[in-house]
Amino acid sequence: MIENNLKEVSDRIGAACKRAGRSREDVTLVAVSKTKPVSMLMEAYAAGVRDFGENRVQEILEKAPLMPDDIRWHMIGHLQTNKVRQVIDRVVLIHSVDSVALARQIEKEAAKRDLVVHILLEVNVAGEESKFGFSVDEAEEAAVEIAKFAHVRIDGLMTIAPFVENSEENRDVFQKLFQLSVDIKRKNIDNVKMDVLSMGMTGDFEKAVEEGASVIRVGAGIFGARTRIGEINL
Ligand SMILES: *Cc1c(COP(=O)(O)O)cnc(C)c1O
Numbered sequence: 001m002i003e004n005n006l007k008e009v010s011d012r013i014g015a016a017c018k019r020a021g022r023s024r025e026d027v028t029l030v031a032v033s034k035t036k037p038v039s040m041l042m043e044a045y046a047a048g049v050r051d052f053g054e055n056r057v058q059e060i061l062e063k064a065p066l067m068p069d070d071i072r073w074h075m076i077g078h079l080q081t082n083k084v085r086q087v088i089d090r091v092v093l094i095h096s097v098d099s100v101a102l103a104r105q106i107e108k109e110a111a112k113r114d115l116v117v118h119i120l121l122e123v124n125v126a127g128e129e130s131k132f133g134f135s136v137d138e139a140e141e142a143a144v145e146i147a148k149f150a151h152v153r154i155d156g157l158m159t160i161a162p163f164v165e166n167s168e169e170n171r172d173v174f175q176k177l178f179q180l181s182v183d184i185k186r187k188n189i190d191n192v193k194m195d196v197l198s199m200g201m202t203g204d205f206e207k208a209v210e211e212g213a214s215v216i217r218v219g220a221g222i223f224g225a226r227t228r229i230g231e232i233n234l
Contacts, residue, residue, distance in 0.1 A: 002040060003047040005222045006031075009205075013216070016209035027209055030074050032201075032219030034059060035226045038066045044222060045071070053095075053217050057083040060090055076158075076198075076217055078132050081105040088117050095158040095198050095217075098122045098132040103146040110151035117151060120158040120198055123180065125173045128162060136176060140184050147191040156196030156214070157181050167204035174199050174211035 009029065017024045032053040033041045041052060041063065050070060054060045055077025064073060072092040079087070079096055084105045087094075097103050097119045110117045121142060124133030134142050143154055159177045161170040177199055185194040200208025202221035209216065220226065 001224070002043040002222060005224075006044065006047050006049065009218055009221050012206055013209055016206040020210045020212075022209070026214060028215045030076070030198075030215055030217045031222050032076065032217050033063075033223060034077070034219065036223045038063055040223055041067060049222075053219075055096075057087045061086060064090055074217075085109045089113065089115060092118065093155065093196075094119045095215075096120070096122045096132070097146070098134065100142055100145050103142075103149060103152055107149035107152050115151060116153055118153050118155050119146075120156050120196060121146070121154060122158045122160075123177060125159045125176050125180075126162045131160060133159070136180055139180055140187065143184055143189055143192050144187075147189045149191075152191070154192045154194075156194050156198065157184075158198035160201070161199065161204055161208075163203070167207050170204045171207045171211060174204075174208045174213065178212040 013027055013029060014024050017027060028051060030051045030053040031044050031049045034055045051072045051074060053074040053076040060073050073090055075087055075091045075094045076096055079102060081102055088106060088109055106117050121139055122133035123136060123139050124131045125136060127135060146152060146154055157177055157180060161173045164170055177197060181194045181197055196214050197212055198215040198217060199213045200216035202218050205216040205218055
């Protein structure tokens with residue numbers, strides 16, 4: 001099942017790239033494996049997946065030692081400052097930096113261990129109450145502040161679009177994140193690259209790809225629906 005799902009998702013990414021005149025290699029698929037057992041992750045691994053996304057530190061710490069070393073783990077969920085120390089050397093990218101205080105804590109822990117930590121700024125484009133992230137208006141100022149941290153590199157932006165019935169409704173969220181990345185890039189801030197745009201999930205990734213996503217995060221479309229959120233099966 002997982003192998004077929006991956007093939008279907010990959011074909012749909014390819015078709016969206018084609019429609020947008022983009023190259024398939026410019027889009028990285030992160031398989032979001034939260035709440036799923038290691039056996040299922042291994043199935044995805046066997047089918048070629050190397051980028052896995054988790055939204056809880058605990059789950060990364062539990063799964064990573066049971067899986068091959070060449071996996072690139074992505075932290076995609078809200079990160080508490082007291083968990084930073086445990087996760088910064090386990091992941092290739094933290095997608096969910098949603099405050100300057102969190103970035104400051106990453107800087108502090110990374111400096112202690114002489115690490116450079118790659119991050120994205122999470123932007124709450126639609127301004128939803130229930131979601132973390134900088135507002136579109138705050139993001140540039142946050143980038144300027146965070147860029148001062150020597151052990152943190154801002155690679156780009158991330159957003160979680162609203163849950164909608166018709167993915168077309170999220171196109172404008174993706175366009176806004178893209179435009180924001182262009183605007184910030186133009187400022188040529190040291191330590192800020194803006195090459196990565198992490199946007200699009202199972203319900204809307206084709207629209208995100210059409211609007212410039214370089215990373216999409218797909219869970220249910222690969223592993224099937226999550227029944228009990230927060231449950232961990234190892
Ligand atoms: C769960 C999750 C996803 C994947 O969602 P699906 O709808 O299952 O594809 C993507 N990004 C974040 C931040 C998530 O928490």
